[in-house]
Amino acid sequence: MKIAATIARYLLGLIFLVFGLNGFLHFIPMPPPKGLAAQQFGGAIFMSHFWVVIFSVQVLGGVLLLVNRFVVLAVVLLGPVIVNILASTR
Numbered sequence: 001m002k003i004a005a006t007i008a009r010y011l012l013g014l015i016f017l018v019f020g021l022n023g024f025l026h027f028i029p030m031p032p033p034k035g036l037a038a039q040q041f042g043g044a045i046f047m048s049h050f051w052v053v054i055f056s057v058q059v060l061g062g063v064l065l066l067v068n069r070f071v072v073l074a075v076v077l078l079g080p081v082i083v084n085i086l087a088s089t090r
Contacts, residue, residue: 013065020058023051042047057081 022028033042059076060081064074 009065009068009071012078013074015062015064016058016081017066019063020055020060020062023058024056032058 019028033039045054048088061074061078061081064077066069
């Protein structure tokens, strides 16, 4: 069971590190948002520079999980991000 927890921690850390860095470096192309509400929401996030906070939390949480330091803090930081990801997929 300890091996499964370690593998899950590494996978979660790697996923959040890669997609957090993608927010800054744009190495994975993404299609533009569909619908007026999605475009307005995306515009508000980018105009207010809140995207920097979101992607920084993802990178920080991913790095903390990968280096196995402050794992509980990393899970607490990534919890709201995971909830928002799940809430946005209808």
